[in-house]
Amino acid sequence: MQQSYRLHLAHINDTHSNFEPCNVRFTITDKEHTQDPNQNGNQGISHPQYQVATFSGGYARLGYQIEQARAKALQSDSEFLFLHGGDSFQGTLYFREFKGAANAHLLNLLKPDAMVLGNHEIDAGNSPVKAFLNRIEFPLLAGNMDLSQEDKTKDAKLSGHPMLYDYDNDSATAKVLLKPFYDQKIAIVGITLDQMKLIARPDADTHFVHAIDCTRRTVQALKAQGIHHILILSHLGLEQDRELAQAVDGISLIIGGHSHSLQGDFSELGLGKLEYGERINNTPIVQAGKYAETLGLAQIEFDKHGKVIALEGGNHFMLSQQVDIRPQPSENSDETSSLDPQSLSTITLERIKQTLKTHSADLGDTANQAIDDVIHSDYRPALDKLEDETLAYIPRDFIHTRLPSKDFPHGSELAPWVSRSMYKAAKKTEQDLDFALHNAGGVRQNLTKGRLSMADVVGRILPFELPLTLYQIQGVHLKTALESAIDAATNNGIAGTGTGSFPYPYGLRFSYDGKKRPGERVSEVLVYRNKLWQALELDSFYIGVSTAYTASGKEGYGPLLKAQWQKELQQQTLQEAFVDYVSQYSDKITEPLMRNVDFARHN
Template sequence: MPLRSFASFSTLVSAPARAGAVLSSFVLGTTVAAAPAHTAHARDAGEALDLVILHVNDTHAFAAGVTPRGVACDRDEACFGGYARIARAVGDAKAAADNVIALDAGDRWQGTLLFSTSGPNLIASMSPFMPWDAVTLGNHEFDLGCRALADFIEQEPFPVLAANLQPEKGCALSDLKLPGYVVKTIRGVKVGIVGLANDEVVAISKACPETRFDDEAEAARRAVEALKREGVEIVVAITHEGYPEDRALARAVDGIDVIVGGHTHSLLGDQEDAEGPYPTVEHSPSGDPVLVVQAKRSTEYLGRLEVRFEAGRAVAWSGAPVRLAPEMPRDARLEAEVRRAAEKLRELRETPVARNANRYADGIDSCRRGECLSGLLTADAILTFGRPYGVEIALVNGGAIRSSLPVGKVDRGSIQEIHPFGNTIAVVEIDGRGILAALEHGLSDEDVEGPRLMQPAGLRYRVDPEKPVGSRLLAAEVRDAQGVWQPLDPNKHYRVALLQYIADGGDDFAMFAAARHIPVNDALDADVVTHYLESLGDIPMPETGRIVGYGPDKL
């Protein structure tokens, strides 16, 4: 999409019931040199409120920003996004007007070499300079367990909201008593902000067994009712459940005006690859408009939504996700923090592994949409590791791939960016019926694209993405000892190499948790991939055509 500045939006879209209303623009500048004084706006009874919501989601510790290929930067000078550009843009907007709130919809942890080397301290050191009014919790905030998360939250300078989180005794989070909502007064109007944390964290992350969640819709209803009793007129929810789930929530619960979401990395707007309009307009059970927004991932975009409210109801709106270009100004304090964190990366960047001349679909998004270079190479590496244990098949979930293989020099840091989670390799023995169920489960997202999609080695499978969930897998074949493809036998037992996370039943791959687990030497995924690529030297293009009918090879 063409780059837009915050000052480029001059019109609002009216709600159907208010079509034709004359609306003034909101003025927000991203290049304000100093913080000008502004006068508090006294609101007269019945006067409309113009509210500006700035938001991010799934920033994944991309503190220095992101390259056009989606790879995390170590330094932020020439990159898109990054914490320093976000903080400066939000800070300038708040300095210019008193009707701005700024929100982060979760998954601030994991995904970059900066986080792998510094851990939660990376985020904690930069939080004091981030101008958020509230944040919620994504699934990756639970990746180090509830104790580590509780220790982190205690340091946070802004509210961490989770109305649906109800940890039981024994969970480190139970002592925090996290608030479900916070109230801000904007130009005399009470605005409630409700947080809804990701509720899959026991299955897809490392939350403790005592972590419990209430039903999202019911938790939202309770929060809205409590806010209304406090005289709140406008309710904004920040969630980490996903774009389809946010739309369903909007249709299920009265009293929510705006939903700022995350988790699915959805880019909304008029871009060619957008998942939907910005904002996506749903309607509550009572018929009021509910505006749903999200702003992709990795700090590349800062969402900006302008809404006019009359009598507590949204009557007009405008906005878009704004791409934070390299030339945009940065916050000097965060620039310094990023430089300090990057010093820890030097040794990893100076350790060569291999060379790559291949250009193929790759990275965190591509690996959820079909075959990807890093996924295929990882599966090949894990299959090679597993051969001495009788392994015939390797499967890697697309969500495990967090970056793309660089073109040119591949260093040790590049491998850790692709595999930042520290997974070990597991081997299971399972019948073909279980493998077919796992492949089908990998295709179970609404539009197929998702973190459960399996990148295979020693196996290939055919997909029809147009079929209903549960019937998209058409066929699967296994390569025998002679190199010939044979149909996967539902009754035969195969040895399969996997990441331990999936072997333990993560992402609801229960069939692997129930399978027979074969003892193997401990080996980290990043180490296995490093050794495999080192053995190749100049990396050849891996065999493609392993996922047929979906992704870059729609054969």
């Protein structure tokens, strides 16, 4: 028996139909240059900062780099795996136009060894999953997806599909993908969110077994068979991956997704710092960001018992050669002049470019030409028409952040405008409408300054084609819904469903203090009625509008199900509401919206 075993691993997750390179932005401090302490009213010596914009990733660049990694493994006599951590679906016009067909085709060209089922794969029920399974040439793992109660006569039946590794009800373990691994076998176990019914829309006869319990039983069963090299391909998110590693002994490695966590030290690019391969209970965890912008590459050495004894690697951008570099505007300077790139010297530009390449582990923009040709010949033409349709010109950038932060203490700049558009659309049907309420996860990208196309809205910013739903709800249940959604977004005393549940209203204002006792965290709730801000009355009834997703109680919004009535607005979707609003009132977006969320975390 060998004493050590080597694996070259490539991994991606949460690609969300981003087949072409994505726009990426960095903030770089020029530490070699000292800024005039008196310039623009600065106090003391400082270093200038620069905004850097370029493009990274996409499937053609991924395809080339994965080929290189596979060849490198072969040259070093190492085993190789390429794994996808789930959520290939949704996100761009490619999914809106082609559903999962383009996803399956292009993933087949990347040749993954396996992918785990993500929540967005099952947003529209089991039928899209069935169609995806019929097209893919690699296994889809969903080891805690229990299909034992599935209707065997329905068209979208998943149980028994040869490409699906689901839950084995007889053994109460996950079905496992086993692959030869030197003189051993390596097991790949796919575990997805057991809260799937709260954040997605699986068919009613589809259930999800507790992730940790299922994993523990599966690992124990594998160990009993003498299989010790056990990889968990997870779509749980980084926090739950940590919980999983702590709770279950014997996991060799967790390859994760769902939380869009970019591991690695990217603080010098303004992207923060997370340890790549952080260890919990002797189990390293890796995750590779989002949107196919980055590729995780690791060289791993295991001992004969399956323990990782060495892990080297990290996440890599695949950056375009063309880079836009502009000085960061200071608080006291004129924004237009401070953003003038012509003011930068050639030396400064080259220094910033070098900093970017040094600290981004940049692999470059070399692409697999065959994959690029497929994208641009088979799929891109259908999108060009939407790209050409101009809706408005936006006066400035509106940043979307799911949770309030130091830089954005009241949270997203964009989500409240989305709620306002919902309010304006629903007001045409319901004159007594009081408020609109939208979840942060329903908005996917920033709204950037300049030309706004139809493609920007329906393919990037609001890719989910969700109907609007009116409802009448008592004040006490509305207040509870706000607290429940924020608790879920921040894991405050509960196992949350992700930051996407954070609420952004229009016509409502409230404060949340996470350190208070449950039931007392939301206070000072005001409703805009009769052109006045009025205190929410717990016994009174109010009419609101949300997407059908939120109104159905997903992601902590269960109290909305206590509405007196709900009525779906026919022929009115979230996307249409926002398109109508910006088409008519883009000039209004120059006005600052009154802040409607005061937020204090619990930790």
